[in-house]
Amino acid sequence: MSTVDVVQLLYLCASALFILGLQNLGNPDTGRRGVQMAEVGMVLAVVGTLLHHEIVSYQWIIISVVIGSGIGTAMGLFIPMVKMPERIALSHAFGGLAVALVGVSEYLRHGNDGNMLVMAATGLEVFLGALTFTGSLMAFGKLQGVITGKPITYRGQNISNLLAVGIALSGVVYLVFNPDAVAVFAVVVSLGLALGVLLVLPIGGADMPVVICLLNAYAGLAASATGFALGNNVLIICGALDGGSGIILGLMMSKAMNRSFRNVVFGATAGAAPAATAAAPGLKSVPSSANVGSVDDAAAVLASARSVIIVPGYGMAVSQAQHMVRDLAAALAANGAEVRYAIHPVAGRMPGHMNVLLAEANVPYEQLFDLDTINDDFAATDVAIVVGANDVVNPAAKTQPSSPIYGMPVLAVDKARTAICFKRSFDPGFAGIENELFTKSSTMMVLGDARKSVSSLVQAVKGEVRQAA
Ligand code: NAP
Numbered sequence: 001m002s003t004v005d006v007v008q009l010l011y012l013c014a015s016a017l018f019i020l021g022l023q024n025l026g027n028p029d030t031g032r033r034g035v036q037m038a039e040v041g042m043v044l045a046v047v048g049t050l051l052h053h054e055i056v057s058y059q060w061i062i063i064s065v066v067i068g069s070g071i072g073t074a075m076g077l078f079i080p081m082v083k084m085p086e087r088i089a090l091s092h093a094f095g096g097l098a099v100a101l102v103g104v105s106e107y108l109r110h111g112n113d114g115n116m117l118v119m120a121a122t123g124l125e126v127f128l129g130a131l132t133f134t135g136s137l138m139a140f141g142k143l144q145g146v147i148t149g150k151p152i153t154y155r156g157q158n159i160s161n162l163l164a165v166g167i168a169l170s171g172v173v174y175l176v177f178n179p180d181a182v183a184v185f186a187v188v189v190s191l192g193l194a195l196g197v198l199l200v201l202p203i204g205g206a207d208m209p210v211v212i213c214l215l216n217a218y219a220g221l222a223a224s225a226t227g228f229a230l231g232n233n234v235l236i237i238c239g240a241l242d243g244g245s246g247i248i249l250g251l252m253m254s255k256a257m258n259r260s261f262r263n264v265v266f267g268a269t270a271g272a273a274p275a276a277t278a279a280a281p282g283l284k285s286v287p288s289s290a291n292v293g294s295v296d297d298a299a300a301v302l303a304s305a306r307s308v309i310i311v312p313g314y315g316m317a318v319s320q321a322q323h324m325v326r327d328l329a330a331a332l333a334a335n336g337a338e339v340r341y342a343i344h345p346v347a348g349r350m351p352g353h354m355n356v357l358l359a360e361a362n363v364p365y366e367q368l369f370d371l372d373t374i375n376d377d378f379a380a381t382d383v384a385i386v387v388g389a390n391d392v393v394n395p396a397a398k399t400q401p402s403s404p405i406y407g408m409p410v411l412a413v414d415k416a417r418t419a420i421c422f423k424r425s426f427d428p429g430f431a432g433i434e435n436e437l438f439t440k441s442s443t444m445m446v447l448g449d450a451r452k453s454v455s456s457l458v459q460a461v462k463g464e465v466r467q468a469a
Contacts, residue, residue, distance in 0.1 A: 003051055010048030011234040017041030018238050022245065028355060028365050045234045081357070082317045085212060085349040089140035092215045096132025096196075099125055099222040100189065106229050107185055116176050121228035123172030123188055128222035130192030131199070136215050138200035143208060143349070149432075151204035161198050164191050203264065209253045209346050210264045217246030249351060256345030256371075258407045286426060286447075293444040295453055298420045299460035301444065303468060305382040305418075308332050308339045309374065311411055312354045313347050314430065315388015315423055319451035322361040325387055328454055329363070331461045337382075341367050342374045342411050344392035349430075375412050384416035386437075388450045390429025393437055405431050419443040422450045 001009075018041045024034030050061070079087045103126035110118065141147035168191040171184045178184070203211050220242025227235030254261045286292060302308070310329060316322060329339040341363065347354045358368060378384060386393055393413040396403040413419045414437050424447060426438055438445055446453050 003053055007048045007051050008233070010044045010051075011232075014041040014045035014048065014234050015237040017044065018241055022241060028359055031359075045238070048234065049232075081320075082314075082349065084353070085208075086140055086143045088212060088350065089136045089143060089215070092212075092219045093133050093136035093140065095219045096129045096134075096136060096215075096222060098129075099219070099226050100129030100133060100192070102226055103129055103229065104189065114179070118229050119176045119179050120172060121225045123175050123185075125222055125225035125229055126185070126189050127168050127172065127192040128218050128225060130189050131196040132215055132218040132222055134193050134196030135200045135211075135218065136196070138197055139208065139211055139215060142200070142204075149204055149208070149430075152201040157198075157202055161195065164195055164198070167191060168195070199265070207257070207259065207264045209351065210250050210257070210259070210261070212350070213246050213250035213253055214265065215246075217243045217250060220244070220246055253346065253351060256409070258409055287439050289439045290426065291441065291444050293420075293446055295446060295456040295460050298444060298446050298457055299464050301418055301420065302332060302337075302383055302385075302457075302461055303335065303464040305332065305337050307381045307383075308337050309378060309381050309384045309413075309416065310339065310341045311347075311384060311386045311389050311393055311413055312341065312343070312358065313387065313389020313392055314349060314353075315390075315450050317348050317353060317357055317388070319388060319449050321387055321422075321451040321454050322357040322363070324451055324454040324458060326358070326361040326363050327458045328385070328461065329367070331458050331465070335461065335465045339367065340369055340374065340377075342371065342378075342384075343368050344371055344389070344411055346408075347389060347392045371409055371411060375409075378412040378415040381416045382418065384411075384413040384419045386413055386419060386421040386423075387454065388423055390423070390435055391431045391433075394429075394431075394433065394435045395437055396433060396435065403433060405433065413437060414440060414442075417442065420446060422446050422448070422453050424448060 017037045021034045021036075021038030021041060024030040024037060026034075050058075055061070075087060075090075103122050106118075107122050107126070138147065142149050168188050171188040171191070174184050175181060175188070200211060220239045222239070224236050224239025224243055227233065227237070227239055251261055254264055308329075310325060312322070312325065316325065329341075332339050341354075341358065343354050345351070348357075355368065359365070389411075391397075391405060391408075391410075393411050394403075394405060395410065395414045397405045397408045397410040400406055419437065419440070419442060421438060421443060423438075423445070426445075428434060437443055446457075
């Protein structure tokens with residue numbers, strides 16, 4: 001078997017493992033195996049690439065592998081789970097930059113070879129790669145709070161963006177017939193860089209999950225185009241898988257937020273008031289109408305509860321309260337309550353964020369219910385326990401047409417007989433808006449870090465149960 005055959009065989013095995021990995025990721029029980037399969041696939045793809053006959057020296061490759069592995073290991077070890085969306089945005093940025101640089105180098109080497117398919121693929125590659133690079137940096141900045149999370153709009157925004165996309169794609173077509181037009185190639189790259197910024201600017205607040213999926217899709221499509229440009233099958237396949245799954249996830253997230261995909265991408269209208277400007281300022285003080293209780297008050301209510309739904313949110317991730325929440329569920333179940341978890345599709349800061357944390361705490365998957373399945377049950381529930389969730393339980397999404405989250409399906413915690421909410425203050429959540437759930441007469445607010453409060457609550461519930469026995 002020649003080296004070329006070995007490389008193709010490794011690529012074939014890697015592609016099969018990527019597909020099987022994705023399939024396994026579709027179910028929490030097999031998700032871990034899916035990640036391991038994809039990891040083995042990536043190792044095979046890298047080994048195959050290192051065996052490539054065109055490599056003349058390993059010197060720069062080894063230096064790059066050492067530097068890249070060092071950065072990757074540090075990111076894996078030191079970036080906390082709650083910063084995962086920012087990490088993902090940075091990874092997309094690096095991916096986009098790599099793709100764009102490969103495209104530029106391929107163009108400089110083979111630009112005028114006359115292969116029209118390769119030129120078209122290279123043009124798309126640099127355009128999408130550059131767009132992913134700056135777009136992901138913008139998303140990182142917005143998530144990190146370095147750039148305002150509010151949509152930035154101006155008159156004629158959508159038209160000018162569409163025009164820029166049209167000019168860039170026309171540039172790619174021009175290059176297919178005139179590959180020597182270096183200036184046109186530079187315009188395509190520049191427009192890609194500019195569009196990454198311009199397309200993410202008007203997207204704000206609650207729409208960020210869809211943007212991250214979209215950037216994931218751009219990165220995948222750019223990698224796939226790179227595969228065509230380099231004649232590399234594994235890149236074509238894994239880029240298509242990445243691009244396809246990014247688009248599907250984006251569509252699913254828009255559906256979960258009741259927003260049309262087109263509306264998220266081209267939603268901003270010139271002159272319109274940016275959605276998040278409707279945001280309430282942080283309520284630093286406790287509103288007089290609020291019913292603030294202690295952990296013991298919460299334990300007293302829970303002692304007689306027969307049905308409980310736990311609603312986790314971003315605050316649970318921040319405080320790492322998932323293990324305490326599992327213990328609380330166990331204590332309540334030991335007291336005879338039926339305990340279930342309601343998982344909102346955009347709770348937390350990344351798709352599946354709550355599922356991952358609860359799985360880490362060994363909460364049985366059968367106890368997790370998605371919004372559609374459980375929402376009608378809140379009305380017949382004794383106590384809904386909200387652990388660091390805000391936007392996903394905000395009734396304004398149903399009642400206030402002027403609200404930036406109006407129309408997004410929310411968990412009907414306000415319908416439960418009693419809601420006990422754990423958060424540190426009355427400050428707004430990600431969308432920056434006030435939440436009337438927290439001042440409702442049937443709501444008890446327990447203020448403080450969720451991990452500490454829930455941990456004390458577990459002991460208090462156990463005490464109540466012992467007293468009753
Ligand atoms: P949220 O609206 O961001 O609210 C989280 C709440 O947790 C905050 O109000 C905060 O209140 C509280 N909190 C923070 N640290 C805490 C701690 N240590 N202990 C107790 N509470 C704490 O979160 P959410 O309800 O999960 O909604 C998610 C939001 O993020 C949505 O708007 C969604 O669109 C957006 N988003 C989602 C994704 C995704 O893919 N899932 C990605 C990007 C953005 P205090 O400060 O008062 O404690």
